[in-house]
Each structure stands twice: as structure tokens, then as C-alpha cells.
């Protein structure tokens with residue numbers, strides 16, 4: 439058996455390399471480590487996919503807020519005779535823009 443750290447021949451079944459002192463991981467352990475890696479890789483893939491989904495839904499939500507904000511601003515602007523109250527709804531569009539831009543960070 440070869441030490442994975444210093445590549446020297448060591449007694450098979452040894453827990454530590456007698457040359458470099460490195461802990462030797464048995465074949466069974468390294469197989470488990472491989473499946474753990476695979477598990478995390480799969481988890482990462484799933485997370486990436488759900489992040490993309492989240493980004494898309496957030497982007498859509500942002501767009502809806504922008505359109506809604508502009509629409510309400512337009513309506514209230516048309517209805518406002520004194521021209522003072524319609525500005526409030528820009529906040530909705532700004533919030534929508536914020537969500538929309540933020541959704542890019544999820545990608």
C-alpha cells in the first residue's frame with residue numbers, strides 16, 4: 439500500500455504513515471467520501487436549479503410591480519386634479535425595479 443501523501447510504501451492497514459505521519463484513509467472510507475461528494479454535488483445542482491427558478495419568479499414579480507406602479511401612477515395622474523397624490527405609486531415601481539435587479543444576483 440502506498441501513502442497518498444508521500445507516495446512511500448507502507449504496511450497495509452496502517453492508520454498513519456510512518457514516514458510523514460499522515461492519517462491513512464482506508465478504501466472503504468474513501469468510497470464513502472466519494473458518495474458524500476456526489477451527494478453535495480447533487481444538492482448543489484438542485485440548489486442551482488431552484489435558485490434559477492427563484493431568480494425567474496423574482497424577476498417576474500419585479501416586472502409586475504414596475505408595470506403596476508407605472509399603471510397606477512398613470513391612472514392616478516389622469517384622475518388627480520391637483521396633481522399632487524399620483525407620485526406615491528412610483529414607490530411600487532422603484533420597489534419592482536429593486537426586486538428585478540436583485541434577481542440577477544441569484545443567477
Ligand SMILES: [Zn+2]
Pocket residue numbers: 441442443444445446455456457458459460
Ligand atoms: Zn506518508
